[in-house]
Amino acid sequence: MVRVATFFAMSLGAFAFWQSMEKVHVWLALRQDEKQERLDxxxxxxxxxxxxxxxxxxxxxHA
Incomplete structure (x- = not known):
């Protein structure tokens, strides 16, 4: 039972980490785009x- 609970907790933690990294990645990409537009x-x-x-x-x- 402990193995199943540990597996579930690790899977949930990995999923939460993956989702947060995806949000960070999107935020950074948008920030870079805004910075490039401003520089342009x-x-x-x-x-x-x-x-x-x-x-x-x-x-x-001439005057």
Missing amino acids: KEMEIKRLREEFLAQVKERNS
């Missing part, structure tokens, strides 16, 4: 800012 947006803003400043300098040099 920052790079786009930086690129647009540089283009705008180049246009302003070009206009000022």
Whole structure:
């Protein structure tokens, strides 16, 4: 009886551990995606800012 109870407890523990690791994995993946999106947006803003400043300098040099 003790072996059956131990097996059941270990199986339940392994299942709970597996489920919690799955949730952690999904959370980390979503966090990485959000971080990458934020970095992409920052790079786009930086690129647009540089283009705008180049246009302003070009206009000022012609004036």
